Amino acid sequence: MVNKRVLCVAEKPSAARQLVDAVCQGGVNASRRRPGQSQYNHVFEFETSAPIASISTSPNETVTLVFTSVTGHLFEQDFEARYRVWSSCDPSVLLDRSVSSIQCGPPEEKMPLVRTLQDEARDCMALVLWLDGDSEGEKIAADVASVVQETRPNINVRRARFSAITTAEILHSLANLDVLNQRVVAMVAARQEIDLRSGAAFTRLLTGRIQNRFSDSRADASEFKLVSYGPCQFPTLGLVVDRYLTIRNFIRVPFYVIDLGLAAAAPATGVIPFTWDRGRIFDQYVASVLYEACVEDAMAGTPDDVPRAHVTGVRKNQRRRWKPLPLATVELQKEASRKLHLSSHLVMEIAEKLYTSGFISYPRTETDKFSRAIDLRALVAEQSSHAQWGHFATRLLANENRGGHGPGPLPEDYDIVQFDWPRDGPHDDAAHPPIHPTKVAQPGSLSGNEARVYEYVARRFLASCSVDAIGAETVVNAKVGVEPFTAKGLIVEHRGFLDVFHYQRWADTEMPAYRVGQPAVVRSLLLRESSTEPPPLLSESDLISLMDRHGIGTDATIAEHVKKVQDRNYVRKLPGATGRFEPLPLGLALVDGCEAVEVHLARPTERARQEAAMKRIASGEVAQSPMIVDALGAYSALY
DNA sequence: GCAAGGTC
Numbered sequence: 001m002v003n004k005r006v007l008c009v010a011e012k013p014s015a016a017r018q019l020v021d022a023v024c025q026g027g028v029n030a031s032r033r034r035p036g037q038s039q040y041n042h043v044f045e046f047e048t049s050a051p052i053a054s055i056s057t058s059p060n061e062t063v064t065l066v067f068t069s070v071t072g073h074l075f076e077q078d079f080e081a082r083y084r085v086w087s088s089c090d091p092s093v094l095l096d097r098s099v100s101s102i103q104c105g106p107p108e109e110k111m112p113l114v115r116t117l118q119d120e121a122r123d124c125m126a127l128v129l130w131l132d133g134d135s136e137g138e139k140i141a142a143d144v145a146s147v148v149q150e151t152r153p154n155i156n157v158r159r160a161r162f163s164a165i166t167t168a169e170i171l172h173s174l175a176n177l178d179v180l181n182q183r184v185v186a187m188v189a190a191r192q193e194i195d196l197r198s199g200a201a202f203t204r205l206l207t208g209r210i211q212n213r214f215s216d217s218r219a220d221a222s223e224f225k226l227v228s229y230g231p232c233q234f235p236t237l238g239l240v241v242d243r244y245l246t247i248r249n250f251i252r253v254p255f256y257v258i259d260l261g262l263a264a265a266a267p268a269t270g271v272i273p274f275t276w277d278r279g280r281i282f283d284q285y286v287a288s289v290l291y292e293a294c295v296e297d298a299m300a301g302t303p304d305d306v307p308r309a310h311v312t313g314v315r316k317n318q319r320r321r322w323k324p325l326p327l328a329t330v331e332l333q334k335e336a337s338r339k340l341h342l343s344s345h346l347v348m349e350i351a352e353k354l355y356t357s358g359f360i361s362y363p364r365t366e367t368d369k370f371s372r373a374i375d376l377r378a379l380v381a382e383q384s385s386h387a388q389w390g391h392f393a394t395r396l397l398a399n400e401n402r403g404g405h406g407p408g409p410l411p412e413d414y415d416i417v418q419f420d421w422p423r424d425g426p427h428d429d430a431a432h433p434p435i436h437p438t439k440v441a442q443p444g445s446l447s448g449n450e451a452r453v454y455e456y457v458a459r460r461f462l463a464s465c466s467v468d469a470i471g472a473e474t475v476v477n478a479k480v481g482v483e484p485f486t487a488k489g490l491i492v493e494h495r496g497f498l499d500v501f502h503y504q505r506w507a508d509t510e511m512p513a514y515r516v517g518q519p520a521v522v523r524s525l526l527l528r529e530s531s532t533e534p535p536p537l538l539s540e541s542d543l544i545s546l547m548d549r550h551g552i553g554t555d556a557t558i559a560e561h562v563k564k565v566q567d568r569n570y571v572r573k574l575p576g577a578t579g580r581f582e583p584l585p586l587g588l589a590l591v592d593g594c595e596a597v598e599v600h601l602a603r604p605t606e607r608a609r610q611e612a613a614m615k616r617i618a619s620g621e622v623a624q625s626p627m628i629v630d631a632l633g634a635y636s637a638l639y
Numbered sequence: 640g641c642a643a644g645g646t647c
Contacts, residue, residue: 012646040647072645079641086640094641136645192643199642207640230642356647364646557643 003047003064006055007124008160009117009144011131013040014362015165015431016069019130020044022170023065036068036120037112043068043120053177054156055126066120070113073136074143077104077192079200091204094197095636097629102193106147114147121148126156128177133161133430135618138181139188145180163430166373186624187617193628194610195231198635202229202601205639206590227586228568231607232553234590236561238602239546240571240581241591243538250534255280256287258294260485261524262309262478268512271523274478274485280530290483291527297481298522307522309485311514313477319490321469321506323497325425326434327460328368329555330548334541335460339503340452341577344544344559350453351435358439359446360457364556365432368425374433377419380465382440383458390440392417392500393462401467410470410494417499422464436461456503463501470494474511478520487511537580540573551608599638 010016021028024046031046044067049060056063082088083100093099106114121127127148131137145157158177162169206227260274281287298307325331336347351363370376383393399418437458446454474489489511498506514520538546544558553561565571570587573579583591591602600606613631616622
């Protein structure tokens with residue numbers, strides 16, 4: 001008797017491989033592998049006797065699993081042919097569902113995948129959809145199902161749900177197969193349609209208007225400039241403009257502070273700067289009265305005309321500098337910009353290349369905690385032969401931290417480089433581990449920015465597997481008359497992760513041994529006028545943080561939006577290491593123009609508002625069709 | 640020539 005065959009489809013080739021590794025006895029190498037119609041998506045076949053919900057009918061029944069994958073979305077949507085030509089209609093027609101229709105199906109380049117799915121489904125009695133656990137994955141799953149059902153209308157279609165690709169989790173998932181969540185599918189379809197219709201309508205409108213406006217001076221067709229609207233582009237532009245306007249409209253307010261310099265206690269020499277506990281005083285008169293009292297008090301009762309302050313407190317605190325969290329995509333983008341001065345778009349290109357050549361794990365992940373199932377020591381051991389940080393990795397493996405978390409006394413051996421399980425961050429996308437090195441790259445095997453990004457990933461990983469840095473802070477309080485001042489010093493006692501993670505500095509600031517009750521000689525006492533300062537223009541890492549916070553784009557797309565607003569000449573990155581973003585005249589005009597007519601499309605909160613409306617489809621509060629009509633109606637009103 | 644979302 002021939003085994004039942006079950007077609008299993010993952011979102012990407014790497015996921016298919018991992019899934020096979022988890023379920024197939026003997027791992028992926030024990031499976032039968034053959035090429036598919038598309039060059040990247042192989043087919044893996046193997047037998048299993050694991051129970052499969054609604055498929056295996058007797059205990060220990062052997063079933064053949066046929067695993068393959070797609071590459072992200074299988075379908076794309078576009079307007080029916082007659083509306084694809086820009087001059088074919090007034091763009092507002094694109095917002096009207098009753099006039100223009102949208103087609104959804106596989107684009108030409110996905111046809112090999114479609115053929116593989118249909119070929120493989122021919123002798124399978126069931127289809128199990130192993131796509132990622134997010135809403136986009138649900139939509140891709142539905143599209144895969146529809147392709148397979150075209151040739152196999154009666155095939156048993158099931159959805160696998162899993163929170164990590166481990167053997168236990170995947171076996172559990174096989175035994176508890178679910179069905180597709182059509183509401184989530186409908187939500188994603190709605191997002192796609194609303195984004196396409198609004199994007200196309202407003203892009204055609206804006207491009208046409210602005211072209212006309214400048215047609216006399218820019219007759220040359222090569223001068224063609226696309227002026228696009230997108231529900232992520234505009235809020236991204238809005239963030240840059242917001243900060244620019246905050247700076248432009250900033251009103252500086254003068255304030256006053258008293259700076260105190262005390263002679264260091266013997267045997268140390270020099271002057272120690274103290275800051276005034278009152279902070280800023282905005283009233284000049286009050287500040288000068290306080291200052292004069294201070295000067296008078298400093299001189300009061302001094303036998304030798306030397307001004308003095310009194311040390312009122314000396315206390316020591318333990319300070320801890322936490323080791324970095326495991327690395328997720330958005331954090332990699334921010335760090336690459338801050339520490340390596342690479343744009344987020346470039347770092348994603350590089351990370352993708354490092355991933356496909358096997359040096360690092362999958363680079364698009366939200367997860368910042370390691371599963372307890374992963375063998376971190378093996379990954380550390382892989383780095384131990386590295387010429388630069390191999391020694392650190394070796395020492396990590398030789399010792400292990402036992403306690404030493406939280407406040408309180410440190411264990412005796414804390415000073416030793418030692419392995420310590422990484423901290424758990426708050427995010428988990430249930431599909432991918434944090435970004436980590438998978439294979440050691442000796443110096444010379446990678447070059448330029450690839451080498452720099454790899455080095456960051458490797459050092460960050462080793463840092464996350466070592467211990468926090470510990471410092472001893474000394475806080476000295478002093479009074480001149482009744483006015484309190486404070487100075488702080490710090491000695492780094494245990495460098496911990498800092499030894500391998502040289503992107504972060506924690507420097508000593510010496511503090512001489514003052515004693516309570518002791519007078520100290522005042523070397524300087526000055527009333528200084530200063531003023532409040534506007535914040536700086538946004539850096540790329542600031543912009544990414546804000547986009548992340550406002551839900552503009554995803555970890556996989558944030559970098560593209562940042563690039564797009566530059567490519568469109570809406571904003572530019574100023575030269576310099578921090579590369580701050582400044583709106584260009586076109587970008588400023590777009591935002592000003594929108595706001596002037598009460599169109600809020602460039603507000604940073606707009607994307608989150610739109611997505612919240614779409615989520616009502618997934619939760620069942622509204623049906624898809626009225627929601628889309630509603631959203632498009634709102635766009636039509638703005639149009 | 641338009642969007643954003645996947646991924647190679």
